[in-house]
Amino acid sequence: xVSIDAIxxxxxxxxxxxxxxxxxLVIAITxxxxxxxxxxxxxxxxxxxxxxxxxxxxxxxTSLVTYFIPILxxxxxxxxxxxxxxxxxxxxxxxxxxxxxxFLLGKFAGLVAAFTVSTIAGLGIxxxxxxxxxxxxxxxxxLIFMVNSILFGLTFLSLSFLISVIFEERSRVIAFTIFLxxxxxxxxxxxxVGLLIVTKGGLGDLLFSILLLMNPVDIYRILNFLSLGxxxxxxxxxxxxxxxxxxxxxxxxxxxxxxxxxxxxxxxxFRRRYLK
Amino acid sequence: xLRVEDVSKNYNGIRALNSISFTIKKGxxxxxxxxxxxxxxxxxxxxxxxxxPSSGRVLMDDKELSEKDWIAYKGRxxxxxxxxxxxxxxxxxxxxxxxxxxxxxxxxxxKILSGIISEEIxxxxxxxxxxxMKQRLNLCQAxxxxxxxxxxxxxxxxxxxxxxxxxxxxxxxxxxKRPITIILSxxxxxxxxxxxxxxxxxxxxxxxxxxxxxxxxTGLNLPFKLSILPVSSLNGSLVDILKNEGAVEVTxxxxxxxxxxxxxxxxxxxxxxxxxxxxxxxxxxxxxxLEEVFFGIH
Numbered sequence: 001x002v003s004i005d006a007i008x009x010x011x012x013x014x015x016x017x018x019x020x021x022x023x024x025l026v027i028a029i030t031x032x033x034x035x036x037x038x039x040x041x042x043x044x045x046x047x048x049x050x051x052x053x054x055x056x057x058x059x060x061x062t063s064l065v066t067y068f069i070p071i072l073x074x075x076x077x078x079x080x081x082x083x084x085x086x087x088x089x090x091x092x093x094x095x096x097x098x099x100x101x102x103f104l105l106g107k108f109a110g111l112v113a114a115f116t117v118s119t120i121a122g123l124g125i126x127x128x129x130x131x132x133x134x135x136x137x138x139x140x141x142x143l144i145f146m147v148n149s150i151l152f153g154l155t156f157l158s159l160s161f162l163i164s165v166i167f168e169e170r171s172r173v174i175a176f177t178i179f180l181x182x183x184x185x186x187x188x189x190x191x192x193v194g195l196l197i198v199t200k201g202g203l204g205d206l207l208f209s210i211l212l213l214m215n216p217v218d219i220y221r222i223l224n225f226l227s228l229g230x231x232x233x234x235x236x237x238x239x240x241x242x243x244x245x246x247x248x249x250x251x252x253x254x255x256x257x258x259x260x261x262x263x264x265x266x267x268x269x270f271r272r273r274y275l276k
Numbered sequence: 277x278l279r280v281e282d283v284s285k286n287y288n289g290i291r292a293l294n295s296i297s298f299t300i301k302k303g304x305x306x307x308x309x310x311x312x313x314x315x316x317x318x319x320x321x322x323x324x325x326x327x328x329p330s331s332g333r334v335l336m337d338d339k340e341l342s343e344k345d346w347i348a349y350k351g352r353x354x355x356x357x358x359x360x361x362x363x364x365x366x367x368x369x370x371x372x373x374x375x376x377x378x379x380x381x382x383x384x385x386x387k388i389l390s391g392i393i394s395e396e397i398x399x400x401x402x403x404x405x406x407x408x409m410k411q412r413l414n415l416c417q418a419x420x421x422x423x424x425x426x427x428x429x430x431x432x433x434x435x436x437x438x439x440x441x442x443x444x445x446x447x448x449x450x451x452x453k454r455p456i457t458i459i460l461s462x463x464x465x466x467x468x469x470x471x472x473x474x475x476x477x478x479x480x481x482x483x484x485x486x487x488x489x490x491x492x493x494t495g496l497n498l499p500f501k502l503s504i505l506p507v508s509s510l511n512g513s514l515v516d517i518l519k520n521e522g523a524v525e526v527t528x529x530x531x532x533x534x535x536x537x538x539x540x541x542x543x544x545x546x547x548x549x550x551x552x553x554x555x556x557x558x559x560x561x562x563x564x565x566l567e568e569v570f571f572g573i574h
Contacts, residue, residue, distance in 0.1 A: 005377055005380070006377065009373075009374055009378060010374070010378075012374075013366065013374050016366065017365050017366065020365035021365055087360065087362065087363070088358070089362065091321065091357045092360065093378070094326040095324040095325060095326050095350055095355035095427075096350060096375065096379060097347045097348065097380065098347070098378050099347060275328050
């Protein structure tokens, strides 16, 4: 049975901790600065500066976020079990009359809150500035971008929990976190493009769709490009047409699965470690 | 009240605990002693419900605990781990509020805890606490909700002698107020010797002995000591008598004769000395310390 009070108490503690350590503030400011910089100087290579139309900016923002948010979310959550264990507080939680689910959901909810607050603050501030300079028409697209970015972050937060449960040593947590980020943000797409080249584009829509859906970074990219009415997406350095199967409701549903499945796996592994 | 039955625990092929069984009565204080790595903390964590045994079981009020029961059972215990640094960015009060909510408490009475840690300190962030303050906070969180069973893992670790005394004074005053069952572990034998009802000695994951101190040294047939202040002119005669009657060792310390006597000779020697009352001014029987019991087992 789930205890809402326990989950709320733990989540509240996590959020308070992040707020007081200024993590939320630093991330919000970083988001805002990066977003504004890309929005204003994104055309610098072609000798121009200034705020552009949102569709022109969003491709650059998507690239920024695909590198920034995964490493941010992974590092936020990957040490969650080890940190509690090293502090001695993990045993306090486990000796309290709460279930494993309460503990994991409470921790997750707290980090989701911290991440969401910092993302909304950072992207929100820059979004207001962009919209003021480019027109109200950009608002809907930017809001969809923000929602996609938050969902994207939750995926990696969920993966970070799984990492924190699997690995008991801090050095392994760090190493695997970096590896996972590199793999999903860069190497996977290089491999996918390579596969397309080798098969001369003959993968087939279904297989290609499945391969894209297996990487939350690609799901996020496609969602953003779809919102702009695009049918191509950057995989690594190559622009590739994505299959017609890729619709927003499917992508959101798969994103949700990407959040839920790692958390479920975390729960079962964590429970097994302490109940065996 | 609490029964541990044939509890064993394996970690990655290593046997951390080996078929441990004992019972603790309500209101009793049980001391768990043993060297580092003997399995004390593992056993305490099993009793606290943090870990499950690989085999065996823990029974509360003669009832084996199901998974659901464990959660209810944990509401009745207070667990104090050996080392907790808590959260630097939270105040002591916020920390206690967190763990109070986890125990299902809407609020907690600061007055009960004021003898342990002041409200002024509780209003400060834990990051600024000394080690002693953190240990007090640790004890406070264990006491939230008036637990029936208090499980203390090396509770005075890192405390200075003053802090140690104050800690045990707090425990003693708690026991005066209500019959709380306490299980505490320590590797500082002298510290818990006078403060527990029974001692359980653990070595290499096995329970070597359990009982009151007198039960243990009697059961182990350990020698005891006599401290005798002799009449000065009869000093040498008394030494000869003790040696002739089979004293294991006779030494002098200041003006006293210290004789080590085998347990089976206790009645004989004491009877003899009662007949030789003129030979000494003062006589004290010194039973083995917990440390001597501990090394007697090892």
